[in-house]
Amino acid sequence: MINILLFAGLQEKVGKESVQLDIEAGTIQSLRKQLKENYQLDEIDTAMAAINEEYATDESTVTLGDTVAFIPPVSGG
Numbered sequence: 598m599i600n601i602l603l604f605a606g607l608q609e610k611v612g613k614e615s616v617q618l619d620i621e622a623g624t625i626q627s628l629r630k631q632l633k634e635n636y637q638l639d640e641i642d643t644a645m646a647a648i649n650e651e652y653a654t655d656e657s658t659v660t661l662g663d664t665v666a667f668i669p670p671v672s673g674g
């Protein structure tokens with residue numbers, strides 16, 4: 598199981614702070630794809646990703662027990 602933390606608009610769209618995916622391994626890109634399919638999170642493509650509090654790229658590997666955070670871009674004035 599991989600724990601996914603969602604922030605800002607992603608959290609609002611899903612309606613909760615985190616979700617769990619029942620997979621043993623994958624990449625950030627594969628997680629993005631699953632979240633888009635499961636929760637219609639098209640905005641996930643522009644979000645920064647972190648694995649266990651370390652920034653990650655789409656090619657970074659995620660394994661069983663990891664915590665992945667998706668942080669969308671912030672705007673303001």
